[in-house]
Amino acid sequence: MPENPVVKQMVFPPEVLARIAPDISLQRHLSVGLRPSLRGFNEFRPMEVSEGGLNDVGKNNLIGSSVVKSGDTRVICGITLGIVEENSVDKILSLTSSAEDDSLENYSSVYPVVDISRGRSGAPTDEEMILSQKLYETILHNKIIDNEALKVQVGTKVDNDIIYPDGSGENDDLLRPKKNWSYTLYAHVKVFSRSGPLFDICYSALIGALKNCKIPRAYIDDKSTDIRIPVRSRGNFGHLRESYNLLLDTNYNENLSIKEAGTPSSYGIIDVEKPVAEAGDEDDMDVDQAPAATTVLLADLEGEAEETCAVSKINIISSKDSLKPLKHISIIGGGSRITKALLKESIRIANLRSEL
Amino acid sequence: MNVTDRRRLLGPSNAKSANIPETRTSSPSKRSEDEIRKMFLKTGLVGNANGSAYLEVDDTIIEVSVFGPRPIKGSFIDRASFSVECKFLPHIPQPNEETFKNQSGSASNVRTGLTTVEQKLSSYIETAFLHSIILEKYPKSTIDVFVTIISADTTSSSNKSLLNLCNWVSNCTSLALVDSGIEVKDMVTSGQVSLNKSTNKILMDPDYSNNYSEDDSVDCVCSYMNMLNDVVVGFWIDGNQDDLDEQTMQKLFENCNGMSKKIRSNFNSYLRGTIE
Structure with missing residues (x-):
């Protein structure tokens, strides 16, 4: 009987993986607390x-x-x-x-x-x-x-x-x-x-x-x-x-006299699979043990991977006016769950940005 | 009849265009006759194109993006196809535009399709560069060049200012092609001169915005591959072309070649700078 063909594990350099499997590449980045653009989760581009x-x-x-x-x-x-x-x-x-x-x-x-x-x-x-x-x-x-x-x-x-x-x-x-x-x-x-x-x-x-x-x-x-x-x-x-x-x-x-327009901020929401416990070795293929996911807010999406993976989005325009800071908010769900805490956090950051 | 464009926001249908009348008065340039205006160059600004170049000369601002070689669907072709699309931002007036403008598209934030002027420029660039690109190296693919004219000093009546624009567009395109890494036989560079028929004087890189409206001049833009024996890959003559003889042509071409060589040496030193 012929032996079962040995499935060789394929290894790709990071930039190739980012092209062929953007979702996996993104998850790997996020699980170590980084984005593919090397920005922090709440960091906007200037x-x-x-x-x-x-x-x-x-x-x-x-x-x-x-x-x-x-x-x-x-x-x-x-x-x-x-x-x-x-x-x-x-x-x-x-x-x-x-x-x-x-x-x-x-x-x-x-x-x-x-x-x-x-x-x-x-x-x-x-x-x-x-x-x-x-x-x-x-x-x-x-x-x-x-x-x-x-x-x-x-x-x-x-x-x-x-x-x-x-x-x-x-x-x-x-x-x-x-x-x-x-x-x-x-x-x-x-x-x-x-x-x-x-x-x-x-x-x-x-x-x-x-x-x-x-x-x-x-x-x-x-x-x-x-x-x-x-x-x-x-x-x-x-x-x-x-x-x-x-x-x-x-x-x-x-x-032309225009009224205050506010500062726009946009976010994507994405589930990050918790890295498998540090003790577990790398080729641990145990599927039953589903890793607990946390949902995070990514500010100012950049790149193909982030854009395709983060389906849920929040758009906020906030103004300097401390009484009525929110001028516009749009929430698009469909991907990860947008929790109250995430929404609060996104509004907090948007307000901070408008004060600058 | 044109059906209303429902894909774009064109505003109220009864709006009339309000053009700001020309008020600019400019001083005559202090350049000597064979001096080329200073330019600002930058390559590789556009991230999602294979190659790009940006050029500023006085009030002329041009951006060129090269996309390709990109694979095509369908049947096999043994050499790449090459196309050029040259567009003005919609607020820039084009020579003789009023004559050809269709009344329905009066909103000034959109131009659908290419105007005759844009087609003319596109086809000049296409024919000039077709000869220099080694298309055989890229079978079953396309190379597309997109030119955006962000600002230009095109006077409303005369075609002559187009020649100068055409000159800079072709120079900028050739930088973008180099940036894309597509194989070419040689870089194409151009020169543009104006010959005043009464004084028989040649003016290099004339500044048409500076009230330079000599009716009695013949103007020429000519593109070369300077390192390939100064092969002419394209030329365009406008202005007073009565009794255009061999001698005049010779003179125009010689001076265009001189200017193109100057530009080429500038480009060479720029490109050397980008490598280091």
Whole structure:
């Protein structure tokens, strides 16, 4: 009878094991109290936000920008402007219905498009779409940008002078158009060298760019006027209406006033198998003796292994305000159990970070 | 008709774009005619690419990532396929963009697909580098180059500033290829010059943002493999091309070659520095 083939134990160097069995490699790291990136469990990567780096370069349409660096990851965020004519009917309705000052209708957000460079072209990925939407919602619900801040101060150009309504005061009402306009903010967020979940870094980039946004005034060129031309065609009546030609006046720039945005912190939660008792030798293959697992909090996930293994996640945005420190919290379960103690710990660390 | 893009957040549909008018006034440059602007180089910044390079020259900022050789699915091919995609960040205005812009995509935070300008740049880089890469070494794989223009001084009407951008993009790409370790016959470097037809003077690396708008100039970018007998792998001529004769071409090419050699020697010393 042929002998049973001897199963030889295979040995891989750590970096190979990390590629072929990320989960095992991660567990081995965590069981000795280290992460693959050699950070501590609660250690965040430092984040370097430089605001306004791109505003003065080249001929671009940016009104605000930021470049953020965290670990290897770099994020470039640029903010541009659009103009929307306000619907006066909506405005009257909203004035009568919502008396509260703090309702969501009084706040705006930016429209971000996140673009992660990963060597592929084509339609945006799920991650990019979800991240863009989440950034939009978070900024809106954190009530960072007041609608008032985005109102267009419309002036009128008369003989090369631009008269603004808050100016001399005499001809204010005479020259002021009946229509109202407001700005919309667009953001483009370009990510290089992604190495983990991106919400924290993108949020910081967006807030950094918003902080140095310069909102210009706009004026109506005297060439265009408000003309209504009645049109009749095949029994239908209508009006052709010439719209105002709004031009931006970059000589007047006001900083966009934004409210406190808070500091984002994100965590992954993962079970760590306790190392088999020190006494047991290495090739102990006893399966019955299941090692007791502890659940730990990993701050600021990095690398493929951590991202795939830590399914449960917590996202917190906390502010300096000591009365209402929590601005946003999202909890995604499905992996390890998120206990009350873990949640408390994550909030404690997030609050500590916001105080820095 | 374009169907509304539901994958991206484009904001309200009735928004109009608000472009900030040009207000910059710049002083004429104090460089001598054959002086190249100072540049900042850095390779290997992008972690998840096989090779990358970052370059800053004045207001031009370019990032190039090389992905590959990556395996392809499907049938066997005996040499690697090579592709280049060159994109501007969406807020940077491109020459003649207004003419080709489709009205539906008015939001200024997104550009889907490649514009004609981006296609032109991509195809220049692709043809110039195709000759230098030893594709036979990488069967059944692809090599993809992604160029991101983070900032550029492209004037709105003239194509000439594109030539200068094209020059720096090709130089940056060649550094990124070296960083990726893909085998090449030689590095490709380029030069870009402008010949003023009335004064017959050559200007190296002209700064088009500095109100440099001589209508009567012919401009040329030309790419070489300098260590391989100065083989020309690509050129692009723009500007006033009336009565373009052999003599003028000779002059343009000679000066481009001179500039490309200067850049090559700079790159060589940079790369030597990265090894040490």
